[in-house]
Amino acid sequence: MPSPFPGMDPFIEGQAWVEFHTDFIVAVREALMPQLVPHYVARIEQRLIVEYETEIGISERAIVPDVFIVEEFPSTSSVVTVTAPAAVAEAVQVVSQIAEKAKEVKIAELPEYEHRERFIEIRVRETGELVTVIELLSPANKQRGNIGWHLYLRKRREIFYSKVHLVELDLLRSGERLPIVEAPKTDYLALISRWEWRPKAVCVGWNLKDALPTLPIPLKGRDEWVKLDLQSVFNAVYERGGYRYLLDYRRPVEPPLKDEDKVWVEELLAKAFQVTT
Numbered sequence: 001m002p003s004p005f006p007g008m009d010p011f012i013e014g015q016a017w018v019e020f021h022t023d024f025i026v027a028v029r030e031a032l033m034p035q036l037v038p039h040y041v042a043r044i045e046q047r048l049i050v051e052y053e054t055e056i057g058i059s060e061r062a063i064v065p066d067v068f069i070v071e072e073f074p075s076t077s078s079v080v081t082v083t084a085p086a087a088v089a090e091a092v093q094v095v096s097q098i099a100e101k102a103k104e105v106k107i108a109e110l111p112e113y114e115h116r117e118r119f120i121e122i123r124v125r126e127t128g129e130l131v132t133v134i135e136l137l138s139p140a141n142k143q144r145g146n147i148g149w150h151l152y153l154r155k156r157r158e159i160f161y162s163k164v165h166l167v168e169l170d171l172l173r174s175g176e177r178l179p180i181v182e183a184p185k186t187d188y189l190a191l192i193s194r195w196e197w198r199p200k201a202v203c204v205g206w207n208l209k210d211a212l213p214t215l216p217i218p219l220k221g222r223d224e225w226v227k228l229d230l231q232s233v234f235n236a237v238y239e240r241g242g243y244r245y246l247l248d249y250r251r252p253v254e255p256p257l258k259d260e261d262k263v264w265v266e267e268l269l270a271k272a273f274q275v276t277t
Contacts, residue, residue, distance in 0.1 A: 001244045002235065004272035007211045008171055008188060009238065010265065011247045014254025017139065017172075019246070023237045024136055024171075025118045031233050032122070032217065035226040040219060041125045047117045047151065117141075117148070124220065131220050132165040142175025153178070159193075165218040166193040169230075173208075174255040190230075194218045208261050249273070 003009050012020050029042045036042055120134040140148025156178070159166045168191040170177070177183060180191065184205030192215060193201040204213055212230035219225060238244070249269055257265060 001239065003238045003243070004249075004268055006209065007206065007231065008208065008234065009243065009247070010173070010208060010253045010257065010261075011249060011251070012243065013172055013174065015248065015251070016243065016246050019241065020237065020243070021136055021138060022118060023241050024233065025120060027233045027237045027240075028134060028136075028228065029120055031228060031236075032120075032226060036122065036219075037125070039125060040122055040131065042120050042122050044118055045121055046119070122217070122219070129220075130164050132167065132218055133159060134167045134169070134217070136169045137172060137178070139172060139175055142170075142172060142178065144176050160198060163195045165195055166191065167215065167217055167228075168193075188212075190215055192216065192218065196222060208257075209264060 025044060029044055032042050117138050117140070119136070121130055122132040122134070123130050135152075137152075138148065140146060141152040143149055156166065156168075168178070170189040170191075173187050177189070180189075180201075180203060183189060183203050186205030187207045188205065190204040190213070191201055192204070204215065206213060212234055214227055214229045214231070216225040217228050253262075253265065256262075
């Protein structure tokens with residue numbers, strides 16, 4: 001069944017964002033591919049983020065690479081860099097030598113919780129050249145200070161200093177807006193950054209009561225674009241994913257709505273469910 005909202009459904013953010021993020025990225029790729037072939041292809045890539053929680057309640061997030069580095073501090077010199085996993089056993093011996101008065105030294109594991117952030121890369125089919133990156137921001141990208149924030153800003157900065165276009169979609173009302181000078185003060189935002197325009201970019205803003213816009217997606221040529229109809233993508237995701245049944249419309253919206261939006265949502269839901277029951 002279709003969404004009761006003309007645009008973004010505010011219940012998704014607080015109840016089903018993980019599923020929605022994946023579904024939306026897949027649907028964006030499906031919408032773009034017929035326009036891109038045969039000269040371009042769109043691929044879904046991902047970042048893996050693992051969250052570690054300590055006993056004192058402090059959580060740290062870290063990216064898990066294919067090979068990681070252990071830095072050991074032996075008593076005889078400064079820093080010795082060793083590759084894992086073989087180094088873990090050596091690390092126990094080194095720590096034991098340093099911590100002479102400790103009763104026991106052993107390998108321990110921290111509880112970990114992982115999530116993946118998916119994004120789209122548009123590449124030239126024949127050469128593999130990266131042309132455009134399309135990002136759908138996650139809550140971790142908008143929480144100042146954590147690794148998701150820093151990691152994304154680092155990637156963003158790298159793109160800004162390259163000849164790669166960036167399309168950034170912010171469909172979250174919560175969190176801190178990423179650094180953009182004079183961005184629209186709207187509920188939702190899209191950033192379109194052609195590398196030829198930098199440091200300038202185009203920001204498209206819209207509110208909860210609005211339909212999602214159609215965006216131009218830049219390709220390699222200066223005048224080469226394809227269109228991405230965000231509302232059509234959202235409609236397809238909502239219906240195919242059964243979000244009418246995944247979401248509990250009796251729960252309060254998270255994050256909380258402004259008073260005028262709250263009244264509007266209540267009236268819209270009352271009308272929608274009266275029609276369908």
